[in-house]
Amino acid sequence: MKINTAIVSTPDVNTEGFKALGVAVHRASTIVFDDADAYATRGQRGPEGYSYGLYGTPTTRTLEHKLTLLEGGARTFLVSSGQAANAFAALSLLSAGDRILITDACYPPMRDFADQDLARLGVEVGYFDPLSPADLEGRIDGRTRLVWCESPGSTTMEVHDLPAIAAIAKRHGALVGCDNTWATPLNFKPLAHGADIVTEGLTKAISGHSDVLMGSITVKDMALAEPLRRTLGRFGVGVSPDDAALVLRGFETLAVRMRQSRENADALMAILGRHKAVARILHPSVEGSPGHEIWKRDFLGASGVFGVVFAPDASVHAAASLDVLETIAIGASWGGTRSLVAPMPVKAFRSATRWEGPDLVMRFGIGLEAIEDLEADVSALLAEIDRRMSAQ
Numbered sequence: 001m002k003i004n005t006a007i008v009s010t011p012d013v014n015t016e017g018f019k020a021l022g023v024a025v026h027r028a029s030t031i032v033f034d035d036a037d038a039y040a041t042r043g044q045r046g047p048e049g050y051s052y053g054l055y056g057t058p059t060t061r062t063l064e065h066k067l068t069l070l071e072g073g074a075r076t077f078l079v080s081s082g083q084a085a086n087a088f089a090a091l092s093l094l095s096a097g098d099r100i101l102i103t104d105a106c107y108p109p110m111r112d113f114a115d116q117d118l119a120r121l122g123v124e125v126g127y128f129d130p131l132s133p134a135d136l137e138g139r140i141d142g143r144t145r146l147v148w149c150e151s152p153g154s155t156t157m158e159v160h161d162l163p164a165i166a167a168i169a170k171r172h173g174a175l176v177g178c179d180n181t182w183a184t185p186l187n188f189k190p191l192a193h194g195a196d197i198v199t200e201g202l203t204k205a206i207s208g209h210s211d212v213l214m215g216s217i218t219v220k221d222m223a224l225a226e227p228l229r230r231t232l233g234r235f236g237v238g239v240s241p242d243d244a245a246l247v248l249r250g251f252e253t254l255a256v257r258m259r260q261s262r263e264n265a266d267a268l269m270a271i272l273g274r275h276k277a278v279a280r281i282l283h284p285s286v287e288g289s290p291g292h293e294i295w296k297r298d299f300l301g302a303s304g305v306f307g308v309v310f311a312p313d314a315s316v317h318a319a320a321s322l323d324v325l326e327t328i329a330i331g332a333s334w335g336g337t338r339s340l341v342a343p344m345p346v347k348a349f350r351s352a353t354r355w356e357g358p359d360l361v362m363r364f365g366i367g368l369e370a371i372e373d374l375e376a377d378v379s380a381l382l383a384e385i386d387r388r389m390s391a392q
């Protein structure tokens with residue numbers, strides 16, 4: 001071997017006896033083949049085989065298999081974000097003339113995708129009341145191919161009766177998809193409650209450290225995997241093995257992080273719930289939060305993400321009062337180690353239902369900080385709202 005060939009060649013090393021707990025990062029665009037026949041027949045390697053870096057490496061497959069196992073599905077696909085997971089799940093199944101019915105409390109970019117892109121492609125887009133299977137029953141028809149759920153709903157936290165929704169969908173020949181980002185498969189199993197497809201924003205609690213974007217789509221049976229795999233291939237969608245390794249690393253501490261963030265959130269919800277400026281706490285574990293009874297029936301636990309509805313006279317001061325916070329950061333993508341808060345408008349994102357009360361819901365995603373520092377922040381926020389109200 002001449003030197004220039006040696007320089008571009010990877011030497012074989014002994015891997016015998018090397019057994020690590022962490023996942024290896026396999027980077028590859030191209031996959032090479034032992035002989036001409038292996039190359040010629042690469043298309044027949046099936047969903048588990050390797051043929052091109054875009055379609056998976058052992059690193060991305062490891063994450064996919066872990067999700068498949070935890071969701072109780074048949075196959076998982078990784079995409080570049082949670083939003084991409086929702087968009088591609090819908091895109092791979094819907095054709096011009098089909099209808100999609102979407103929960104009125106969906107993640108707002110999903111609504112935007114449906115209203116803009118699905119509508120442009122000739123898909124009829126409708127919405128249903130997340131709390132009323134009867135409302136869905138009244139809207140669904142034979143053209144409805146997909147019912148899109150998210151439980152609990154973004155910001156306003158309505159928990160679906162997913163088994164009831166799935167029964168209605170099945171009767172009309174529609175598939176059911178469910179965005180499970182809030183609960184993660186640790187706390188809810190949509191496929192076991194009637195869904196055919198489940199998506200996760202791995203960006204949030206599963207990766208858990210606010211430094212990577214990724215999403216997953218898991219299907220209940222292989223018949224749904226094939227159209228999805230082909231659509232993703234044609235759109236050229238794949239994820240980096242480095243990012244997959246980051247998600248896998250964060251994933252291992254999901255259960256302890258979830259437990260701590262929920263415990264912190266519980267303490268903060270108690271302080272907020274006692275204050276006169278607060279009208280309602282929206283979190284499935286809270287009595288009176290929409291779908292609380294169904295959460296108790298179907299879920300295995302909760303995350304530390306909740307919404308706060310302030311009394312109307314306090315609500316107008318809530319956003320500006322965030323400036324007093326010292327530990328809780330202002331930001332959207334919850335699920336990391338740090339606590340976040342973001343004022344979320346609601347009314348503009350409702351079309352099948354009416355949101356009663358102030359437009360603003362303050363969404364908290366609680367992290368792993370010392371509870372004393374978080375409590376000091378929440379108390380300072382409430383004091384600032386009081387101060388602004390009495391200064392008026």
Ligand SMILES: *Cc1c(COP(=O)(O)O)cnc(C)c1O
Pocket residue numbers: 080081082083084107150154179181182201202203204213214215333
């Ligand atoms: C954040 C979020 C997403 C999107 O995840 P990204 O990876 O940020 O695109 C989807 N669904 C829900 C419920 C979310 O909270």
